[in-house]
Amino acid sequence: MKDNEARQVGRQIPITSDLDIVEARMAARTLAAKIGFTGANLVMIATAVSEVARNIVEYAKPGEVILSVIENGPRRGLEVVARDNGPGIPDVAQAMVDGYSTSRGLGLGLPGSRRLMDEFYVDSKAGKGTTVTMRKWVPEK
Ligand SMILES: Nc1ncnc2c1ncn2[C@@H]1O[C@H](COP(=O)(O)OP(=O)(O)OP(=O)(O)O)[C@@H](O)[C@H]1O
Numbered sequence: 001m002k003d004n005e006a007r008q009v010g011r012q013i014p015i016t017s018d019l020d021i022v023e024a025r026m027a028a029r030t031l032a033a034k035i036g037f038t039g040a041n042l043v044m045i046a047t048a049v050s051e052v053a054r055n056i057v058e059y060a061k062p063g064e065v066i067l068s069v070i071e072n073g074p075r076r077g078l079e080v081v082a083r084d085n086g087p088g089i090p091d092v093a094q095a096m097v098d099g100y101s102t103s104r105g106l107g108l109g110l111p112g113s114r115r116l117m118d119e120f121y122v123d124s125k126a127g128k129g130t131t132v133t134m135r136k137w138v139p140e141k
């Protein structure tokens, strides 16, 4: 978080099951709409949140998704932190490549989510768990 930014936590959603993924997706969409996102941006945020939550269920449960409203001067945005204490990702750069999957998935969850959001950071090491932080700023009118 930079000096000129502020954050207010909105929701914290524990993630263990498919139902929790749905809950996180809906909560993100609701909070995003409340702070001014519309249309396709709401779909992009909901999609990215369900991908990172699904990764927790598939590889690292339990974990949590934390949704916050962020501000930088006049700009507002949504910050999504998805974190777990699972096995971690040994090679983050490799996990960010389209099509890379250890589970015969499409390997699009992480790289796809990065494209849907404005900012995207993965902090992970083998044995240390994973924290994905992603942000999207409300477009200026
Ligand atoms: N939270 C996590 N903990 C441990 N490993 C993870 C986590 N999230 C992702 N990974 C690893 O990173 C790889 C890439 O993740 P990504 O979501 O891009 O693809 P996928 O889950 O394999 O397939 P898809 O999401 O397209 O169904 C996964 O196969 C898995 O090895």
Ligand SMILES: [Mg+2]
Pocket (backbone or CB within 6 Å): 051, 054, 055, 105, 108, 109, 110
């Ligand atoms: Mg995935």
